[in-house]
Amino acid sequence: MEMKKETLGIIRNEIARLKKVPNGFYQKRFEGINPDDIKTQADFESLPFTDKGNLRDAYPLGLAAVPDTEIVRIHSSSGTTGTPVIIPYTRKDVNDWAIMFRRCYEIAGITNKDRIHITPGYGLWTAGIGFQAGAELLGAMAIPMGPGNTDKQIKFMQDMRSTVLCATSSYALLLAEEIAKRGVKDSICLKKGVIGSERWGEKMRRRIANELGVELYDIYGLTEIYGPGIGISCDANDGMHMFDDYVYCEIIDSKTGKVLPDGEMGELVITTLQKEGAPLIRYRTHDLTRKLTGECPCGCKYPRIDVILGRTDDMVKVKGVNIFPGQIDDVLKEIPRASSEYQVMIDHFEGKDRLTLFVESAVPEDERFELEKEICAQFKARIGLIIVPKAVAIGDLPRSEKKSTRIYDNRY
Ligand code: ZN
Numbered sequence: 454m455e456m457k458k459e460t461l462g463i464i465r466n467e468i469a470r471l472k473k474v475p476n477g478f479y480q481k482r483f484e485g486i487n488p489d490d491i492k493t494q495a496d497f498e499s500l501p502f503t504d505k506g507n508l509r510d511a512y513p514l515g516l517a518a519v520p521d522t523e524i525v526r527i528h529s530s531s532g533t534t535g536t537p538v539i540i541p542y543t544r545k546d547v548n549d550w551a552i553m554f555r556r557c558y559e560i561a562g563i564t565n566k567d568r569i570h571i572t573p574g575y576g577l578w579t580a581g582i583g584f585q586a587g588a589e590l591l592g593a594m595a596i597p598m599g600p601g602n603t604d605k606q607i608k609f610m611q612d613m614r615s616t617v618l619c620a621t622s623s624y625a626l627l628l629a630e631e632i633a634k635r636g637v638k639d640s641i642c643l644k645k646g647v648i649g650s651e652r653w654g655e656k657m658r659r660r661i662a663n664e665l666g667v668e669l670y671d672i673y674g675l676t677e678i679y680g681p682g683i684g685i686s687c688d689a690n691d692g693m694h695m696f697d698d699y700v701y702c703e704i705i706d707s708k709t710g711k712v713l714p715d716g717e718m719g720e721l722v723i724t725t726l727q728k729e730g731a732p733l734i735r736y737r738t739h740d741l742t743r744k745l746t747g748e749c750p751c752g753c754k755y756p757r758i759d760v761i762l763g764r765t766d767d768m769v770k771v772k773g774v775n776i777f778p779g780q781i782d783d784v785l786k787e788i789p790r791a792s793s794e795y796q797v798m799i800d801h802f803e804g805k806d807r808l809t810l811f812v813e814s815a816v817p818e819d820e821r822f823e824l825e826k827e828i829c830a831q832f833k834a835r836i837g838l839i840i841v842p843k844a845v846a847i848g849d850l851p852r853s854e855k856k857s858t859r860i861y862d863n864r865y
């Protein structure tokens with residue numbers, strides 16, 4: 454997908470502005486870069502990336518690209534290590550976010566007749582308030598529940614006749630199970646679910662959709678760039694539409710930093726086009742996805758990326774093929790006799806990479822060979838790699854709370 458001329462112009466102007474911010478975040482980063490020299494997409498693609506670490510170094514308000522008097526709100530993302538990241542918002546930023554969120558609801562077919570039950574948290578984190586502002590702009594009735602207290606959630610869902618559930622996938626599943634357990638499904642009016650973009654498998658999606666009897670939509674976003682609501686999946690359920698008048702998306706090889714062609718899997722990098730308080734140029738999200746080409750059957754013109762397939766930190770390269778846990782989940786999901794528990798070991802064997810996949814299964818020992826053949830064939834067909842499959846008994850693999858221990862790379 455070629456970058457639009459106007460997008461390049463917007464970015465060029467933005468960089469010129471950012472370079473003039475006194476002691477601004479980009480003043481130093483773009484030292485020696487003349488905005489007038491950014492004439493082509495290739496020029497843009499030679500600009501340095503911005504990473505979360507850079508944002509953390511700017512704590513507390515070093516990211517601000519406007520005077521204090523124009524900042525109306527801050528949000529913060531903590532991450533797992535130490536110093537939080539503070540993102541300042543101007544009035545326009547706050548309004549723009551609500552406009553995008555309203556679009557998300559509209560793409561999901563939600564209208565001002567709906568009652569939107571919002572379970573993500575409110576506060577420093579961006580989630581709840583984004584869902585709320587978009588709902589109010591749409592003219593729907595927002596029910597600002599916040600997380601937790603399942604009894605109250607279900608009571609309000611019944612009494613307020615909530616029609617839309619906004620939640621993380623894990624909380625949506627918990628509520629769905631609880632509603633089933635209590636046998637109160639008939640008194641629940643939910644029609645749609647807008648689910649946060651953490652990676653979730655198709656098995657989980659089907660369960661939530663079936664138990665609640667709703668259509669589900671994946672919403673995308675991150676605190677560093679407005680928050681949730683910069684993109685959403687549609688009725689075609691084939692990727693997420695991204696609002697390209699607000700954000701410019703690139704997919705890069707996370708190891709080399711090279712921009713990848715459309716359709717190839719890599720790391721999503723976002724440049725903001727209208728953000729005033731804390732604009733970001735080439736921000737690395739560490740989310741793995743790819744650009745989808747062609748018209749979406751739903752008719753919506755916003756370009757699409759695939760749903761998030763994992764984090765770059767989880768990816769390994771074997772025989773030149775990038776592999777991440779989400780893909781392995783996907784392969785095993787299609788093989789009914791394989792359980793969801795697996796472990797990958799990668800090593801060098803006779804000068805080549807070798808990937809051994811241990812999969813737990815309940816099949817009797819004399820049928821394991823057949824199962825292994827099937828796993829091998831599926832892996833070859835779907836990921837393009839010949840592996841060494843090893844079926845083991847249920848409970849044979851060590852259990853761990855950390856998902857990263859599913860892949861052992863012994864090559865280095
Ligand atoms: Zn669509």
